[in-house]
Amino acid sequence: MKKNVATILSFVVIFITIMMALLPGFIAPYDPLEINIQDRLKPPSSNYLMGTDEYGRDIFSRIVYGSRVTMFVGIGSSSLAVIVGVFLGLIAGWYSGIIDSILTRILDGFLSFPPFLLAILVISVTEASAMGLILTIAIVNFPRFARIVRSNVLSLKEREFVEASQALGASVRHILFKSILPNCLSPIIVQFTLLTAVAVLIEAGMSFLGLGIQPPQPAWGSMLHYSQLHLSRAYWYTLAPGITIFLVVLSINILGDSLRDYFSSKN
Amino acid sequence: MLGGLNLGNYIAKRLMQAVPILLLVSFIIFITIRAAPGDPVMMRLGPYGERTPEMIEAVEKQMGLDQPIIIQYFYWLRDVLRGDLGVSLRSGRPVLNIVIERIPASLQLISFSVFFALLIGIPTGVLCAINKGGIIDQIATTISMGFLAIPSFWFGLLLILFFSINLRVLPASGYVSFFESPYWNLTLIIMPVLSLGAFELANFLRFVRSDMIEVLSEDYIRTARSKGLYKTAIYFKHAFKNVMLTLITVVGMELGVLLGGTVIVEQLFGWPGVGWLIFQSIINRDYPVVQGAVLFVVVSFVLINTLVDILYAVIDPRIKLDKGVK
Numbered sequence: 001m002k003k004n005v006a007t008i009l010s011f012v013v014i015f016i017t018i019m020m021a022l023l024p025g026f027i028a029p030y031d032p033l034e035i036n037i038q039d040r041l042k043p044p045s046s047n048y049l050m051g052t053d054e055y056g057r058d059i060f061s062r063i064v065y066g067s068r069v070t071m072f073v074g075i076g077s078s079s080l081a082v083i084v085g086v087f088l089g090l091i092a093g094w095y096s097g098i099i100d101s102i103l104t105r106i107l108d109g110f111l112s113f114p115p116f117l118l119a120i121l122v123i124s125v126t127e128a129s130a131m132g133l134i135l136t137i138a139i140v141n142f143p144r145f146a147r148i149v150r151s152n153v154l155s156l157k158e159r160e161f162v163e164a165s166q167a168l169g170a171s172v173r174h175i176l177f178k179s180i181l182p183n184c185l186s187p188i189i190v191q192f193t194l195l196t197a198v199a200v201l202i203e204a205g206m207s208f209l210g211l212g213i214q215p216p217q218p219a220w221g222s223m224l225h226y227s228q229l230h231l232s233r234a235y236w237y238t239l240a241p242g243i244t245i246f247l248v249v250l251s252i253n254i255l256g257d258s259l260r261d262y263f264s265s266k267n
Numbered sequence: 268m269l270g271g272l273n274l275g276n277y278i279a280k281r282l283m284q285a286v287p288i289l290l291l292v293s294f295i296i297f298i299t300i301r302a303a304p305g306d307p308v309m310m311r312l313g314p315y316g317e318r319t320p321e322m323i324e325a326v327e328k329q330m331g332l333d334q335p336i337i338i339q340y341f342y343w344l345r346d347v348l349r350g351d352l353g354v355s356l357r358s359g360r361p362v363l364n365i366v367i368e369r370i371p372a373s374l375q376l377i378s379f380s381v382f383f384a385l386l387i388g389i390p391t392g393v394l395c396a397i398n399k400g401g402i403i404d405q406i407a408t409t410i411s412m413g414f415l416a417i418p419s420f421w422f423g424l425l426l427i428l429f430f431s432i433n434l435r436v437l438p439a440s441g442y443v444s445f446f447e448s449p450y451w452n453l454t455l456i457i458m459p460v461l462s463l464g465a466f467e468l469a470n471f472l473r474f475v476r477s478d479m480i481e482v483l484s485e486d487y488i489r490t491a492r493s494k495g496l497y498k499t500a501i502y503f504k505h506a507f508k509n510v511m512l513t514l515i516t517v518v519g520m521e522l523g524v525l526l527g528g529t530v531i532v533e534q535l536f537g538w539p540g541v542g543w544l545i546f547q548s549i550i551n552r553d554y555p556v557v558q559g560a561v562l563f564v565v566v567s568f569v570l571i572n573t574l575v576d577i578l579y580a581v582i583d584p585r586i587k588l589d590k591g592v593k
Contacts, residue, residue, distance in 0.1 A: 114525075
């Protein structure tokens with residue numbers, strides 16, 4: 001019962017975040033880039049719901065617009081990772097032998113990195129932009145998809161329905177994408193959700209370090225970065241983006257857990 | 268049943284397994300940094316001193332820059348194995364020395380964080396498992412769910428806001444070596460440890476809790492109970508021994524999260540460890556240092572996990588040694 005409430009609340013948080021990203025102009029009361037020096041570092045009020053930053057920009061509007069980066073990078077990187085990971089996982093699982101052992105070794109190599117460190121390493125040579133972040137986080141996450149898909153293929157390919165379509169002369173591509181892939185969708189979906197939460201955290205961390213989205217474009221992590229300088233005078237500046245990241249990550253995690261429970265109860 | 272020879276075999280096998288992983292990891296790092304903008308010869312020679320065309324040619328030859336990339340990698344690997352990680356583009360000093368200087372601060376921060384997370388996480392996890400569904404369990408599980416979603420850097424900012432700005436009891440950042448002043452060293456490490464350790468605390472708690480619940484429902488625990496041993500004795504002797512074994516592996520795996528987290532936390536609190544070094548070098552575009560420091564951290568991580576696996580096999584005689592080797 002209580003779990004359902006948490007799931008519904010999480011769903012609402014994610015829905016609001018997506019709406020903010022899709023229609024920021026309808027939600028944000030101000031232009032996120034509009035500078036108002038006389039209103040700098042104002043505490044929350046009826047004018048400025050979450051206060052203003054060091055340039056007098058409305059923090060709430062910047063959070064609304066900042067959701068675009070979070071959603072774009074989060075979903076974009078997970079999508080790229082899932083495409084590459086699923087493809088490699090299918091191949092490694094289906095063709096056992098030399099192809100499998102080479103691919104598995106390469107995946108193990110990537111998985112041996114501390115995730116955030118791999119991201120830092122890649123971002124140091126790519127550009128600090130949304131596309132750079134997507135590429136970076138996808139490189140961190142694709143082996144996790146590949147590993148899950150591979151282990152699922154290994155067990156599925158012994159099953160009768162796969163052997164049957166093989167006997168009927170179906171092509172490998174047909175078997176992999178029409179028979180096997182639909183049967184390992186649930187672990188992929190769960191992993192997609194949980195790794196999107198990881199992606200949001202990595203993106204926020206990168207932007208916090210100044211290695212992600214560059215100013216004046218609003219991003220939650222970089223807002224936190226600049227709030228450091230005004231910590232003693234403007235507590236709201238650090239609370240608003242922090243709570244937002246926290247709520248979004250928490251909600252994605254809860255949704256992922258609920259999805260896992262749902263799928264495991266179905267089987 | 269398992270003789271010493273078997274264990275010896277396992278250790279040898281496990282060590283051999285680490286070799287291809289280390290090769291791959293170093294290859295990935297090598298390729299990434301080669302993709303960085305800048306002339307590899309300049310990176311090798313550093314910013315100072317004269318360079319004649321002959322010198323440049325000699326370095327090109329030494330690095331094998333006219334050879335295919337895979338051959339270049341082995342040239343690079345040869346230098347790395349000799350302890351030659353190149354020189355910093357900024358200071359001209361050997362990268363190895365720069366990294367070594369930063370190790371003590373990181374080692375202290377990470378070991379303190381693990382210790383802190385275990386110190387709070389294990390007893391709380393056990394307590395939750397014993398009172399499964401009770402009020403303590405519910406509160407602790409909810410808080411740990413929160414800690415898993417708090418970004419370490421924001422948690423760090425909140426700690427500064429609370430302890431340094433509101434209460435004024437802790438300095439916001441800085442570092443003093445333990446040998447210089449134990450008091451200031453330990454005072455300054457409190458907030459970095461809290462922000463780095465909070466996530467792992469929650470992780471360990473959840474892990475110990477679920478493992479403990481499972482173990483407590485097993486036959487031998489029920490047998491022990493029926494024999495009338497004191498409840499506490501049961502929990503802490505039988506069940507706990509079991510949980511500890513798996514916890515070793517979890518700590519090994521989670522070390523990766525901590526090692527990555529040091530980049531942010533050390534920068535936030537001005538803690539001069541390897542993580543901060545990596546961050547500074549990226550900002551300075553000092554690629555040889557980035558490469559050397561990342562290589563050092565990742566190699567340590569792989570070796571520690573290898574050791575953990577071996578340790579696990581030594582401690583637990585029941586482990587199926589064949590299963591451990593894929």
